[in-house]
Amino acid sequence: MAPTPRRAARRRLQLPLLCLLLQGATAILFAVFVRYNHETDAALWHGGNHSNADNEFYFRYPSFQDVHTMVFVGFGFLMAFLQRYGFSSIGFTFLLAAFALQWSTLVQGFLHSFHGSHIHVGVESMINADFCAGAVLISFGAVLGKTGPAQLLLMALLEVALFGINEFVLLTLLGVKDAGGSMTIHTFGAYFGLVLSRVLYRPQLEKSKHRQGSVYHSDLFAMIGTIFLWIFWPSFNSAPTTLGDGQHRTALNTYYSLTASTLSTFALSALVGKDGRLDMVHIQNAALAGGVVVGTASEMMLTPFGALAAGFLAGTVSTLGYKFFTPVLESKFKVQDTCGVHNLHGMPGVLGALLGVLVAGLATHDAYGDGLQSVFPLMAEGRRSATAQAMYQLFGLFVTLTVASVGGSVGGCLLKLPFLDAPPDSQCYEDQIYWEVPGEHEDEAQGPLRAEELDTQA
Amino acid sequence: MAPTPRRAARRRLQLPLLCLLLQGATAILFAVFVRYNHETDAALWHGGNHSNADNEFYFRYPSFQDVHTMVFVGFGFLMAFLQRYGFSSIGFTFLLAAFALQWSTLVQGFLHSFHGSHIHVGVESMINADFCAGAVLISFGAVLGKTGPAQLLLMALLEVALFGINEFVLLTLLGVKDAGGSMTIHTFGAYFGLVLSRVLYRPQLEKSKHRQGSVYHSDLFAMIGTIFLWIFWPSFNSAPTTLGDGQHRTALNTYYSLTASTLSTFALSALVGKDGRLDMVHIQNAALAGGVVVGTASEMMLTPFGALAAGFLAGTVSTLGYKFFTPVLESKFKVQDTCGVHNLHGMPGVLGALLGVLVAGLATHDAYGDGLQSVFPLMAEGRRSATAQAMYQLFGLFVTLTVASVGGSVGGCLLKLPFLDAPPDSQCYEDQIYWEVPGEHEDEAQGPLRAEELDTQA
Amino acid sequence: MAPTPRRAARRRLQLPLLCLLLQGATAILFAVFVRYNHETDAALWHGGNHSNADNEFYFRYPSFQDVHTMVFVGFGFLMAFLQRYGFSSIGFTFLLAAFALQWSTLVQGFLHSFHGSHIHVGVESMINADFCAGAVLISFGAVLGKTGPAQLLLMALLEVALFGINEFVLLTLLGVKDAGGSMTIHTFGAYFGLVLSRVLYRPQLEKSKHRQGSVYHSDLFAMIGTIFLWIFWPSFNSAPTTLGDGQHRTALNTYYSLTASTLSTFALSALVGKDGRLDMVHIQNAALAGGVVVGTASEMMLTPFGALAAGFLAGTVSTLGYKFFTPVLESKFKVQDTCGVHNLHGMPGVLGALLGVLVAGLATHDAYGDGLQSVFPLMAEGRRSATAQAMYQLFGLFVTLTVASVGGSVGGCLLKLPFLDAPPDSQCYEDQIYWEVPGEHEDEAQGPLRAEELDTQA
Known part of the structure; x- marks a missing residue:
């Protein structure tokens, strides 16, 4: 059975119209509100008494680029582990993050850098917008394969706004420290996505079970994502911290924490695996938990040993979560968490927040000296x-x-609006609904669903 | 039928001899002319009264590395979308760019930094050489799959020289601004390649039609290229600009422009796609047009809104070009443009030049203040x-x-020299002519052409 | 035949116990000995009279990140060329390097930065630990596919210690210069691995011959490794050199050397290839020899021409080594060198050491001026x-x-300890022994060995 004409027309128009509408709206808001700050504006910069070497660009741009790589390469490829959903994983990451960067520049700008009726932008707003995009992509991981691009854009529209508000409450109103975002990015993104996934619960999802796993090559693509996230995480946590020892210490702590979460992930994965074999899902994800868990505390005087211990704990909890808790999450709590964001971002994020409580509570003037002012x-x-x-x-x-x-919860209700084009239960984790997938060459008959087949099933 | 002995001998010797000849020539020219500049020479640097922190290295090397990644990873993998031409796309990119870096160091050195009968080199010459390699790879995209490596090296030999001359005329003689190369890199590389492809027109190319598309995995490899180009484009445009606000503003503008071209590409791709489906060719390419279109103007006071508007326009034009203009280009103008460089580099490059005309024409002392001197x-x-x-x-x-x-035109005539080993019409887009392709393991009979088959067809 | 219960239990426990033991030991040593240095400690940094811009972080962290990318992405993917060993190549690289970073921080710390009974850490210790991890991964390349993860961790345990001692003898006791590690990293890692592989010689290895090659896609994954190694090698050699002209010149020399080794590799590969075809093994590996060969001399006044000549020679020697010497190494010397590390790291490393002898011997006060003090x-x-x-x-x-x-030799004997779980001769180069490999979807029957098959063969 071919798609009904109305459904085909909806499919054709929904994503384009939403993209154009959102782009039009942000463009107008940019025109009215967004201006170069004193480090990017020719007149303002040269009007000041600066050396070019003082420009914030040279202190933060290399870290920004590492963060940018994590958001687009790291998250995108990490989610490409699904056998027939690589185009969507990478492509929708691209779309969502591109929109989130614009929209978050506005939201964060209104809340953080709104002076004289204008938002002032520079490398710090670029880093902060990328951070917000990261949170959106974490939520995307929870609903991966079960939502269409128009739904995802609406999710991003809401989530970016709430991200900005939550961040404002924490950092500005409460004076909470959270440079690498254990709370603002990981905990927020994970639980937003998990609750949303709960609202969108599909009891018939096993109809798409056969597409839910990886194949050999898709696991290698996913490792591209994992490794780029892993290597650049020290830049992620340190990108927004105070200059000098702050950035330096944050990067160092994160580096140690990640090595420990990698060792504990390999240990636990083999220990709980069938015949003592390692599971790629654990390696791809839980090994990264060391970056999440020090998101709050890596800026503080955590000590190198503290970083190792935190990372070790996070890798352990995360691996055990994938093995034992994810099945329960679906069967008992009706939360279908495609990428296991609860294990990688949820629990390690909460642990990271608690670690921050602990390390902040232990802070002394002795340990920080005059550096206390910065932290x-x-x-x-x-x-x-x-x-x-x-x-x-x-x-x-x-x-x-x-x-x-x-x-x-609100996001889940929004995404259930009936006119939004969600994939049917039997077509989840399948690129062909949203993408023209190339025909494999003749002898490779095992390619993805052929178009007729797809239409019949739809 | 096996290849004739003469053809086999030619094949064996042509590429090695050309490589050795070119390498020998550039080595001799390096020995005679190329010297460390005052920032890379031990005696000169320590003779001056500098702080080490003033060394240009610290202001430009991180951007250089991003550009270097774009040239070798970005262009190489972007062109790996063809199902049986991945070795050649990535391998010839590697070869061409490596040669272009050496040769361009000489050409640009003679024209830009020839003092006291020597060329002086440092990080700026590294960036400029990489830029020139980028132009060569754009042209490679137009003839991808239809030329052999010896032909491509000759193309690079000519193109690098003309690139240097064109750049010298624009930047030095005419005082034109073009930091990110909308004109000097993208427009130049695209139209050089397109005219060359016109001269090499193959009326019988449909004999290789079945290899001209992608397969599922090759599209994912291509996305590696796309994403690395996308994330590092802000570094590309800002790498050679003036320090301080100049680099900072250029990166910021490019970042915004790219987000807008991504949104417009998704919108237009779904709008014109079959059943409203997205086309990977558009996403892989047109989403990058936002980087091309601000190559000239991102250094200027374009405003963040201006960057969004320009990127949006470029993504739109580029996507429509892939859909509607590429077929016409082949049928009416006899230009076979494998990668659609006309859509990604040609039209957006021209648009970018015109945007530069506009923004330069609107420049005022008020808007730039004392920064006018830099721009x-x-x-x-x-x-x-x-x-x-x-x-x-x-x-x-x-x-x-x-x-x-x-x-x-000249390049096309050069590449038609009869002794150059071009692939036959039936063997275009096929790695096996130039590479030893591994036998797939037994059960995967669908691998590339087996060797006997290839020889029979040749 | 299923694995014996004892073997299954051993497999399940060996890797986890070793990981936990090693992690526990390093964590305790970290707690006792490792402290922030004066650039990462809040009190110490703010107690000094520094500008934040003086923090070493800003001079070395971007280079560190490039090195980090090379170690985890570069080495990992380069070794993923084997058709059925991608999970292990990338996964064990990840595990080994993560452990080596911790352990090397301790070993190098005791030898190089042990003051007042504490090891002081910062970005320089991060770079040095990554360098040591690089040496371990070179050795891994020699034994790739023939060793289990527990064996590899023990190898790393020994090798990191010896690496630290050798480096200490050379750099500190002998006053030898070797910034990019032609000797300390490449020569050391290669010959350590080759001798170890000799001790582990398997006369029956042809039982796994059919898995020893690549397939089309695995060669493309390997090119990800190659290209990231190639582009970031200038950062590798320059990461630990003196600031200012030192880092700048080192990066420049390495950049030129690599372009020349690429050209000579293409030339020689086609010259010696069947029918003049290029061999991916050469391109993936020998093209990188230019980075190895200037590991010692790139910091010196090598001249740009010298860099080209050295790179050209290294690419030539390396390609010829792959073609003609690797078979002899196995047949005559009983060294089974999976990745050909003798060709990429061994011979070019020795050549690089000799080049360092030559360039150091030619050094004059005139050529270096006041910069002689730095070099x-x-x-x-x-x-x-x-x-x-x-x-x-x-x-x-x-x-x-x-x-x-x-x-x-010692390492080889250690790895032969009978209780260590080495793969049987018929199961080398096979992920399924150590990893849960996803079942390919139904129609792709040609996937890796099915589990029953594996058990029968074991």
Whole structure:
């Protein structure tokens, strides 16, 4: 049975119209509000008394590029592990992140850098927009394969706004520290996506079961994503920290934490695997948990040993989560979490927030010296004790979980709007609904569904 | 029928001899002319009164590495979309670019940094050589699959020389601004390649039609190229600009422009696609047009909105070009443009040049302040009005189109020299002519042509 | 026949226990000994009178990230050329390197930066640890496919220790210069691995012959590794050199050398190939020899021409080695060198050491000016003549070859311990022993060995 004419017309128009509408709206808002800041504006920069070497560009742009690589290459390829969903994983990552960068520049700009009725942009706004895109892609991981691009754009529209608000509450109102985003990015993105996935629960999803796994080559593509995320995570956590020792220490802590999560992931994966074999899903994902878990604390005086211990714990929890908790999440809680974001971002994010509580609570003037001003300015100014800062950190986690859960519920209802073109249960994890997939050459009959077949099943 | 002995001998010797000859010639020229500049020479650098932190290396090397990634990873994998031509796409990119870097160091050195009978080299010459290699690879995209490596090396030999001359005329003689190379790189590379492809027109090319498309995996490999080009394009356009606000603003504008071309590409691709499906060719290519279109203007006070608008336009034009103009280009104009470089580099390059005309024409002392000296030095010194600068920019486009077209014609005639080993019409887009392709393992009978088959067809 | 219960239990426990043991040990050593240095410690940095811009982070971190990419992406994917060993190539690279980073931080720390009973860490220790991981991965290349992960971890345990000692003898005791590690990394890693592979010689290895080659796609994955190694090699050699002209010149020399080794590799590969066809093995590997060969000399006043000549020679020797020497190495010397590390790291490493002897011997006060202090401090202080320095360089090569050979022998005996789970001769180059390999979807019957088949053969 061919798609009904109405459905075909909807499919043809929904994504284009939404893209054009969103692009038109952000363009107008850019025209009205967005201006170069004093480091990117020719007149303002040259009007100041600067050396070119002082331009923030030289301190943050290399880190920005690493973050940018993580968002587009890392997340995109990591999600390409599905055998027939590589075009969508990489392509929709591309689309969602491109939109999120624009929209987040506006949202974050209104909240963080709105001066004299204008948003001022430069390399810091680029980094922050990429961070927000990262959160959107984490949520994408939870619903991967079960949503269409128009649905995903609407999800991003909502999530970016809530991300900005949550981040504003934590960083500005509560004075919480969270440079690498254990809370604002990982916890937020994961629980937003998980709750949303709960609302979109599909009891008949086993109809697409045969496409839900990987094949040999798709696992290698996914490793491209894993490795680029792993190597650049030190830049991710350090990109927005204070200059000098701050960036340096953050990168170093993250580097150690990741080595430990890799070792614990290999250990646990073999231990719980069939016949002691390693599972690619664990290696691709849980090995990265060391980056997530120090997102809050890597900026602090965590110590190299602390980084190793945190990473080790995160890799362990994450691997065990993939093995034992993901099945329960679906069967008991009706949350279908395609990429296991609960294991990679959810639990390690919460652990990271708690680690931040602990390390903040242990902070002393002795340990930080004059550097206390950079890491905990409110403590340095005597306006907060270490214990108070720790309590604020904990409250920040609570706020994040609340905003993410409420937001995910609202998002799920939004995405269920009947006119949105979601894939049928039997067509999940399948590129051919949204992409012209090349015919394999003659002798390779085992290619993806042929077009007729697809239409019949739809 | 096996290849004739003469043909086999020619094949064996042609590429090696040409490589050795070219390498020998550039080595001799390096020995005679190329010297370290004052930032790379131990005695000169330490003779000056510098802080090590002032060394240009720290301001440009991270951007250089991004450009280097684009040239070798970006272009190489982007062209690996063909099902049986991955070795050649990536391998010949590697060969051509490696030669172009050496040869361009000499050509650009003679024209730009020849002092006291020596060429002086450092990170800026590395960036400029990579830019020139980029132009050669754009042209390679137009003739991909239809030329042998010896032909391609000769093409590079000619194109690098003409690239250097064109660039010298524009930047030095005409005082045209073109940091990211909308004209000097994209327009030049595209029209050089297109005219060359016209001269090499093959009326019987449909004999290789079955190899001209992609397969599922080759499209994923191509996306590696696309994404690395996309993420690093801000570094490409900003690598050679003035330090400080110049680099910073250029990167920012390019970043915005690319997000908009991505959104318009997705919108248009679905709009014109069969059943509203997205086409990987568009996503792989047209989404990048936002980087091309701001190659000239991103250094200027384009404004963030201007960047979005330009990127949106470029993605639209490029996608429509792939859909509607590429077929006409072959049927009416007899230009067989394998990668659609006309859509990605040609039209967006020309648009980018025109955008540069516009933005230069609108430049005011107010908008640039003391920064005018960096962007438009001739205007700052009162030697040119904004309108005059705009006219020079337009004239630069005209010069580029002329040099590229004449050069492409000459190049095409050169590559038709009968002793050069071009693939037969039935063997285009096929690695096995130039590479030992591994036998697939037994059960995978559908692998590339087996050797006997190939010889029979040749 | 299913694996015996004892063997299955051993397999299940060996890797996890070793991982946990090693991680536990390094964590304890970290807790006791490793501390932030004055650039990563909040109190120490802010106690000093620094500008944040002076922090070493800004001078070395971008290069570090390039090196990090080479180690994890470059080596990992380069070794993924085998048709059924991609998971292991990339996965074990990941595991080995992660462990080596921790362990090497300790070993190098004790030898190089042990002050006041503590090891002090920062970006330089990160770079040095990555360098050591690179040497381990070179050795891994020699035994690829013939060793299990527990064996490899033990190899790394030994090799990292010996690497640190050899490096300490050369750089600190002998005053040898070797920034990019022609000796300490490439020669050491290659001969350690080759001797170890000799000890592990398997006369029955042809039982796995059918898995020893590549398939079309695996060669493309390997090219990801090649190209990332190639583009970032200038950062590798320059990462640890003196700031300013030192880093700048080293990067420039390496860049030229690599272009020349690429041209000579293409020339020689076609010249010696069947029917003049290029061989992917050469392109993937020998083209990189230009980076190895200037590992010692690129920091010196090698001249751009010298870099080209060295690279050309290295590419030639390496390609001829793959064609003519690798078969002899197995048949005559009983060394089974899976990746041909003798051709890429061994011979070019030795050549690089000799080039260092030559260029050091030719050093004059005139050529280096006041920069002599940075490159050859002992010569600048009048404590050594150029000839003496050259002799020390030569002696450093001798020491390296000795330590590597003795170490490789010891390592080989260690890895032969009977309780270590090595793959049987018929199961080499096969992921399924150590990994849960996804079942290909139904129509793709040609996937890797099915589990029953594997058990029967084991």
